[in-house]
Amino acid sequence: MTRSPSPDVLRAVAEQRCADELAALRSSDAGPRPPGWLLSPRAVRTFVCGGKAGKVAIPRKFYGDDALVERAIVTLAGNRGLLLVGEPGTAKSLLSELLAAAISGDSTVVVQGSAATTEDQIQYAWNYALLLSEGPSERALVPGPFHRAMTGGKLVRFEEITRCAPEVQDTLVGVLSEKLLAIAELEGAAGLVQARPGFNVIATANLRDRGVHEMSAALKRRFNFETVRPLDDLDQEVELVRREAGLGLAAQGADVALGEDVVAVLVEAFQDLRSGMTREGTAVDRPSTVVSTAEAVSVCLSAGLDAYYYGDGALTVDGVARHLAGAVFKDQRDDLTKLRHYFQSVARARAGRGARGKLWKQFHEARRHLPAE
Ligand SMILES: Nc1ncnc2c1ncn2[C@@H]1O[C@H](COP(=O)(O)OP(=O)(O)O)[C@@H](O)[C@H]1O
Ligand SMILES: [Mg+2]
Known part of the structure; x- marks a missing residue:
């Protein structure tokens, strides 16, 4: 999303932060418009799912089911x-x-x-x-x-x-x-x-x-x-989390490198905890809290701010793991046990293996940050 910096509001509404895109879509929109609409259904879909308005690139804003978006518009x-x-x-x-x-x-x-x-x-x-x-x-x-x-x-x-x-x-x-x-x-x-x-x-x-x-x-x-279903595509969710957390960090003037692999570890952990199953086929106890994409964005943002203010400006697995605990463990003791188990079993099994083996090892080691039970 192109967000024009508006330092005096914490969160600009969509028509403000995407004003340029909406103007470009309006001026290039040749499709038929339902009565009372500012844009044609085609242009509305482009706004939500990404595409082009004349020469202007319109980024994707809603990830997932494009057919759902079309049905919603219709x-x-x-x-x-x-x-x-x-x-x-x-x-x-x-x-x-x-x-x-x-x-x-x-x-x-x-x-x-x-x-x-x-x-x-x-x-x-x-x-x-x-x-x-x-x-x-x-x-x-x-x-x-x-x-x-x-x-x-x-x-x-x-x-x-x-x-x-x-x-x-x-x-x-x-x-x-x-x-x-x-x-x-x-x-x-x-x-x-x-x-x-x-x-x-x-x-x-x-x-x-x-x-x-x-x-x-x-x-x-x-x-x-x-x-509307949670995302289950790893690459899509990684892209979304990097993008949304990146915009949040930029809005604070925090210049942080959100390494793709680090974010992938975060998102994979979220997907495992959300679905109750890892991609290797291991069952995972699902916590009672919501481990949604929105939560993943907010963990990434917190870990990013942490890296900016206290670290060296690069997102780390250790930072992610520390902030993950706060998102997953709210008040149910049980959730802490489930999370600890995830760090001890799934992260450990992945440690040292595959392309992100080093990062999973750090994730496994970060279990020391979990609050005591
Ligand atoms: N499929 C998705 N596409 C784009 N953003 C998403 C998606 N899923 C979650 N998010 C992120 O989650 C944030 C909050 O979602 P929100 O609209 O408040 O969820 P809900 O109303 O379903 O509880 C969004 O602003 C975005 O950062
Ligand atoms: Mg809502």
Whole structure:
């Protein structure tokens, strides 16, 4: 991702950090566009999966299943919502942000679902001072994300939808099927908000939270479901981790060499712990924590910062191993035992063997950094 340095914000949104790419895609986009969209489905796919916009190279941002991305885009062009489901850290939020940035030019129309989410945080609320002094009026109305998306003809993102109470989720059924929002307090046309072309919903749900099965059948029918799976291709995940951690380090001005082999050891350990099986066919006890790609990026970033501030500016296996413990071991003693076992058996078996044998030996030796049980 081309990130223009914005020193005054910690994290620029997709349409800011990729503004140049989006402009290049818009000016070279000759494909047909669904009503209300800023880009054609082809250009949206290029933005997400990489390619060219005229002479400008567009880097890949979402790694993995390109067919899923295409289906997701097509769903959004139709009249059903899109629900991305999967384990935490599989880039569901990232994908929804990228799609909203490309299609609507705005990824900030978001509902962050939680047990405390209420209907007025989703649809609209009132400015109570004005409501009391003037009564219900358009001026007193405080549009919520759905109201804004409908009137603006934009995508609204609904993060972690299954964390919301079922009755709150169900308020969406009407909005999604009728594409209108009735505001009972306002009379006439003002009381009826009709969605403009371009409006649709991208929701995300984590499999580890309260299940998707608890969504009502009526709401499920309003969505096409897409399951986002963790990456299992070593090279792809290594590329992604190096790239994302590299961008994070660059944003801090930390010049760190992220050796490909060191990152490969990190990613391989993550893939083993995630799947419960090594590529040699040895069973591995899976920890209870999420060992996602997102966690791998964050371990790589921490180990990189460590190398920059305390080391000699090169990522080391020892640094990776030290930070790995903090990501995998949270509060379950059991996870520490599993991790220790991984260092003692899998890493040891690989030590001295193959192209990365030296690095696995260092990994095995780094078990001394694991907290005492
Ligand atoms: N398949 C992937 N493609 C690109 N980035 C990924 C992928 N899987 C994980 N990531 C990394 O994980 C980070 C966080 O993912 P996020 O969107 O928050 O996950 P989720 O919403 O599924 O929990 C992303 O910003 C990216 O750095
Ligand atoms: Mg998320």
